[in-house]
Amino acid sequence: MALASTAAIKGWHLHQFDANNAFLNGELNEEIYMKKPPGYTKGQPDQVCKLNKSLYGLKHTSRQWYDNFSTSLVAFGFTQSKANYSLFTCITPTTFTALLVYVDDIVVASNSLESISVLKTFLNTHLRIKDLGTLRYFLGIEVSRSPSGIHLCQRKYTLDILVDSSNLACKPLKLPMEQNHKLSKSSRTPLADPTSYRQLIGRLLYLTLTKPDISYPIQVLSQCMDHPSISHLAAAHKVLRYLKNAPGQDILLSSSSPLQLRGCCDLDWASCPDTRKSVTGFCIFLGHSLISWRSKKQTVVSRSSAEEEYRAMASISTELTWLQQLFIDLSIPHPQATELFCDNQTALRIAANPVFHERTKHIEVDCHLIRDKIKKVASRLLMFTPTHTF
Incomplete structure (x- = not known):
């Protein structure tokens, strides 16, 4: 959010990259063996396979991918931030480029389109990436730009939650939770299957990235995930009815x-x-x-x-x-x-x-x-x- 707000004020260009088969490009620095995949009958029954490169499902995979990625960027001239280790910056007398990575999704902010093009060529050569162009949709967050600034919205994500919970046609509410409403863990009538409640709260937690107005009720409801009751589920559905009131409400990062x-x-x-x-x-x-x-x-x-x-x-x-x-x-x-x-x-x-x-x-x-x-x-x-x- 801080990078996007700064980009709006400074007028930086925002582009998005995606790594192709990111977890298959990691070089292993230790010996790792795995069982033979089902259906593979060659060799002896007690034989195992030795991995030459990282593989999906391996717990070392994400670490090896990040090590390879960060090492390549530092060699290219980037500096890793000490405040946020997923942020890399490259500064020259005339240009500034910042790169933010989340798993295999990459956002680049720069005051020079030429610097972004050079970076794209380098990453495509070493890590095989896909250029997604101007930043428009990142991790479920819709990004749009106007003369007034950058707009961040999760409208599609919100509507998906309403559809999956059968609340798309519900009557909207003006408040996500009543004032002085107290929810206790000792509430009676526990839910027979708390899985749906936990899934709903988990999805709503991610929605707080662009909707600070539901941070407090979701914080309260998330504390009841071990033993949720019918009253907790009813309170969660009130939050959904509040979201129905304005599913496309966004956050404006002003350019002025x-x-x-x-x-x-x-x-x-x-x-x-x-x-x-x-x-x-x-x-x-x-x-x-x-x-x-x-x-x-x-x-x-x-x-x-x-x-x-x-x-x-x-x-x-x-x-x-x-x-x-x-x-x-x-x-x-x-x-x-x-x-x-x-x-x-x-x-x-x-x-x-x-x-x-x-x-x-x-x-x-x-x-x-x-x-x-x-x-x-x-x-x-x-x-x-x-x-x-x-």
Whole structure:
């Protein structure tokens, strides 16, 4: 998402490649044997086959393919990112090229079509790839470009879920989940066959890549996958009815956004009825474009909402730090301070106070990284702005 948003702002070209028989091109660096395939009768019954190259179904296959791929790119002049090991960049005085790989699907962003053509020739020579042209459909995400920016949508994927769950003709809802609706694992009437529920939630989890508005309900429903009940399935179908309201809703990565990172965090204190743990939620913007979000239950039970807000600030700070490092790998300057919005005054005071007192001495040391960020305000690495709107 960060790469696509940057490409929209910078006007980079986006192309897509696909590797042909990727898992058959890996060179094995160790001896591996396999049983003879069914129907092969030559040789002795107890004989086995020695593999000369990787094979589909072999657990070493994906690793060997990636090693071969990354080694070839580094030899070509690319540098592997330390923030995201699936990202490779190549920088010259006049051109910039970024390559992002997921298994055997490749996305290339560059300010030069000639650089993309040279890269395509190299990859086709060494790894045998297929040029799919301008990026339009990647991992179930529909990508379209307009003067206003890049649009990311999962309309086809959403409609497939509605069809498979027999909800295509359902009455749409305006909300995915009622306010203050609590779902407990101890709900009665468990499902006779929980497989369909688990499959549905798994598909909806992938849908949160472009629909942040369902992140919270899916986060709640995914915690009940071990013993789902009829009430959990009914809540999942309400999410489907909400998706029916606007299956083609997309995310716009604006082309006119400034290269300024902003983050907002909040939490629902002690909202889990089973563990009394809080749920942290945050979203990060690059200018006007939403590029990262999360809804996750915290790992500990805290004594106050201020402590939970403090932990939420620490959580989003790690994400902002990672994005800043990613921008360095993308050669994107970000000299201005990153804004972090929080609506809890007590948490802001704890973060600004370097003295460990009775209210904070039980908090883990890793949560106090937020204090180190505040100390770097003078160098304009991070800036906190209290606000009451989230």
